[in-house]
Amino acid sequence: MTPxxxxxxxxxxxxxPHQHEGPPPSPWLLALEFRAAWELGALLPAWPLLLRAPLGxxxxxxxxxGLSASDGSTLPLRNYLATxxxxxxxxxxxxxxxxxxxxxxxxSHQVREIFIAAGKRKVSLIGWSLxxxxxxxxxxxxxxxxxxxxxxxxxxxxxPESTNxxxxxxxxxxxxxxxETGRFDLPNAPPVxxxxxxxxxxxxxxxxxxLQAPSRLNPNTExxxxxxxxxxxxxxxxxxxxxxxxxxxxxxxxxxxGRKGGLHGLLYPDPNR
Numbered sequence: 001m002t003p004x005x006x007x008x009x010x011x012x013x014x015x016x017p018h019q020h021e022g023p024p025p026s027p028w029l030l031a032l033e034f035r036a037a038w039e040l041g042a043l044l045p046a047w048p049l050l051l052r053a054p055l056g057x058x059x060x061x062x063x064x065x066g067l068s069a070s071d072g073s074t075l076p077l078r079n080y081l082a083t084x085x086x087x088x089x090x091x092x093x094x095x096x097x098x099x100x101x102x103x104x105x106x107x108s109h110q111v112r113e114i115f116i117a118a119g120k121r122k123v124s125l126i127g128w129s130l131x132x133x134x135x136x137x138x139x140x141x142x143x144x145x146x147x148x149x150x151x152x153x154x155x156x157x158x159x160p161e162s163t164n165x166x167x168x169x170x171x172x173x174x175x176x177x178x179x180e181t182g183r184f185d186l187p188n189a190p191p192v193x194x195x196x197x198x199x200x201x202x203x204x205x206x207x208x209x210x211l212q213a214p215s216r217l218n219p220n221t222e223x224x225x226x227x228x229x230x231x232x233x234x235x236x237x238x239x240x241x242x243x244x245x246x247x248x249x250x251x252x253x254x255x256x257x258g259r260k261g262g263l264h265g266l267l268y269p270d271p272n273r
Contacts, residue, residue, distance in 0.1 A: 019209040020158040029203040030164055032209045036232030043064045043076060046237035053084060053244035058160050059147060060087045060248065062110065064131030066153075066234075067165055074128060077243070078237040084244050085187070087118065096130060102136075109113055111138050115145040122147035128234040129153050129165075129205070132196075140192035148193040148254070150246055151210070152232045153202055157187040157210020187213060193220040193254040195246050197239050198271070204230035220254045225271040238267040 019206075043193055061081060063074040071078075071090030078088045093106055113121050124147045127135030132154025139146040141237055155163050198210035212221045228236040241256065249255065 005187075007215060019251035020162050020206055022158075022162055022206055022208060024162055024164045024206055025203045031203070032201065033203040033231050035214060035229040036235075038226060039232030039236045040076065042237055043235060043240075048208060049245075050082060050237060050241060053241050055235065056081075056085045056244075056248050057214050057250075058085050058087060059121050059124060059251075060089070060114045061089060061124045061126060062089055062114065062135075064091045064107075064125070064134045065096050066129030066131050067096055067098070069128070069131075074234060076130075077126070077240060079266060080240055081244065081247070086124075087245060089114065091131070093133075098130070106135055107138055108141060111142055111145055117212040122251065124148050124150070125257070126150045126243065127152070129155075132156065133186065136186070136194070137173045139192050139194075140148045144190045146148065146190070146192050146250075147251055148195070148196065148246070149190055151196045152197050152239060152243075152245055153199065153205050153210060153230045155205040155209040156196075157211060157213065158206055160207040162209050165175070170206075173233070183239050189215045189218050191218050193246075193249075194218065195224060195242075195257070197224045197226060197233065197242055199228040199233060200224055200269075201227060202230045202233070222256050223271040224257050225269045226267065242268070 027222065056164065063078050065071060065073050071092065074090055079120065082089045091107065092104060092110065111123055115180045123145060124137055125135035128132065129152065132151030133156060135149050135151060136156060139149045171225055192211060196212045197211050198207050200207045211223050215221055224242050226233065226236060235241050245257065259265060259270065
């Protein structure tokens with residue numbers, strides 16, 4: 001299986017073509033990415049509240065790291081989800097330097113192996129930034145094995161130039177990002193429940209590139225806005241709560257994220273505003 005086929009490349013026209021063509025986040029937003037350290041520090045005071053999130057049913061979860069990151073970056077999120085009663089693992093492939101030879105095949109094999117090891121229970125896939133591209137495309141390739149997909153700051157509907165990371169991608173992967181993304185129908189959602197968690201103050205990815213357009217083929221899609229940096233969204237307390245809330249839904253009984261007033265409304269602004 002070639003890498004192109006491994007990710008379910010679709011040579012036909014997309015169902016609902018949409019790609020954000022705007023500029024990347026401003027230098028001001030990029031400079032604000034230092035907030036990630038504060039987001040990590042906020043976990044300690046927020047921990048008692050995070051432990052009030054609903055418990056899961058023990059199904060398996062794989063978390064894919066972002067560009068140039070490793071499983072160490074997702075450790076806070078994975079440890080938190082373990083407290084919520086999930087069987088969580090990283091992607092187990094070291095640093096994510098893009099779709100090098102064998103990476104996509106190994107990810108596909110991991111999804112299938114975990115599905116079998118869990119007694120044929122479907123696997124939830126979570127991806128941070130570039131890791132979300134893997135999660136979405138693995139679900140397109142193996143919808144019979146995947147329960148749902150959650151992405152964090154993933155630019156699946158934005159042009160490569162709408163991020164501040166495309167040069168890093170080229171440097172670390174040795175591949176041309178336009179050629180890579182052009183082979184796949186990235187904007188269309190997988191045929192499983194799909195949640196995109198994004199931030200308008202993301203300093204790496206233009207937030208419009210993380211919006212999931214409505215899909216005729218899959219009505220179970222949504223966008224959840226949080227207030228976070230790109231480098232910290234995977235350990236941001238409000239994003240972590242949203243992940244736990246989405247994972248806890250009964251299989252085959254998906255409902256959109258419930259937004260409320262008060263403090264909850266401040267933590268989760270209306271993404272359609």
